[in-house]
Amino acid sequence: MSNLSAIIVGANSALSQQLALQLHQQGVKLGLMAADPSGLTKLQQQTDCRLVELDIRNAEQCQQAFNQLWQDLDGVALVVINTAANGLDLELPWQLDQAIIDVNVQGFAAIANAAFKQMEQQKFGQIGCFTSIAGERGGPQTAFHASKAFQQNYLQGLRLHAQRLKLPIIITDLRLGYLDKMHGRGKGIWAASLDKVVKQSLKALRRGKHTVYVTKRWRIAALMSKVLPEFIYNRRRYK
Numbered sequence: 588m589s590n591l592s593a594i595i596v597g598a599n600s601a602l603s604q605q606l607a608l609q610l611h612q613q614g615v616k617l618g619l620m621a622a623d624p625s626g627l628t629k630l631q632q633q634t635d636c637r638l639v640e641l642d643i644r645n646a647e648q649c650q651q652a653f654n655q656l657w658q659d660l661d662g663v664a665l666v667v668i669n670t671a672a673n674g675l676d677l678e679l680p681w682q683l684d685q686a687i688i689d690v691n692v693q694g695f696a697a698i699a700n701a702a703f704k705q706m707e708q709q710k711f712g713q714i715g716c717f718t719s720i721a722g723e724r725g726g727p728q729t730a731f732h733a734s735k736a737f738q739q740n741y742l743q744g745l746r747l748h749a750q751r752l753k754l755p756i757i758i759t760d761l762r763l764g765y766l767d768k769m770h771g772r773g774k775g776i777w778a779a780s781l782d783k784v785v786k787q788s789l790k791a792l793r794r795g796k797h798t799v800y801v802t803k804r805w806r807i808a809a810l811m812s813k814v815l816p817e818f819i820y821n822r823r824r825y826k
């Protein structure tokens with residue numbers, strides 16, 4: 588990926604920061620978009636990236652900021668979308684659903700749409716998005732599960748348009764299982780380390796994969812979740 592540029596949207600998360608460092612080590616010029624760029628000063632020094640503030644809930648503003656960053660970088664080969672909102676409240680308050688939909692549905696679609704249009708003009712590119720295993724079936728975090736299904740479906744649609752346009756625009760759906768943010772403390776065997784998640788994600792992006800499970804073992808979990816009859820699937824416990 589040397590001599591190429593990449594934009595990471597949602598750069599504050601540990602996953603994004605690790606991705607940024609590894610891409611920088613591979614010689615990729617970076618543009619980072621974050622809700623609070625003030626937390627990224629060290630990363631900016633380490634990677635010599637461009638840093639842009641973004642509130643993904645404001646579709647128009649974030650498309651403008653994205654397009655400006657695209658121009659400043661003089662075109663971009665890879666866009667990684669890694670913004671997300673999540674939460675579980677058994678009272679099912681509308682405010683929580685609304686917040687998740689604003690970020691994971693509207694915000695995601697605004698960025699993916701802007702990125703695809705830029706890539707169409709540029710005639711190549713790759714969009715990678717961290718969706719989730721949660722998108723494969725409804726779950727207790729109702730809006731989160733549904734928003735991830737939206738993302739997966741939207742990405743599939745973009746892939747279809749790339750094919751229609753006969754353009755080498757690759758759309759990679761990175762279906763994340765469970766990232767171990769506690770560094771092994773109190774997490775089960777399904778949790779993967781940040782390092783492993785980043786390595787597998789970069790490998791999938793490099794190979795131009797369409798849909799991958801990160802880590803790989805989540806493919807089995809996804810399959811099991813799909814085939815489980817509803818009366819068993821619905822018998823999950825809530826914390």
Ligand SMILES: NC(=O)c1ccc[n+]([C@@H]2O[C@H](COP(=O)([O-])OP(=O)(O)OC[C@H]3O[C@@H](n4cnc5c(N)ncnc54)[C@H](OP(=O)(O)O)[C@@H]3O)[C@@H](O)[C@H]2O)c1
Pocket residue numbers: 597598599600601602603621622623641642643644669670671672673690717718719720721763764765766767
């Ligand atoms: N962690 C897991 O185990 C897991 C499992 C399955 C799927 N996933 C998916 O994988 C992706 C990465 O997960 P993660 O754990 O790294 O997520 P995370 O730590 O919660 O990070 C989410 C990112 O979204 C950004 N964000 C949220 N609201 C925003 C807004 N209004 N405007 C701009 N940015 C906003 C946050 O920025 P700030 O920090 O600046 O607010 C943060 O950088 C997500 O899509 C998540 O749904 C994660």
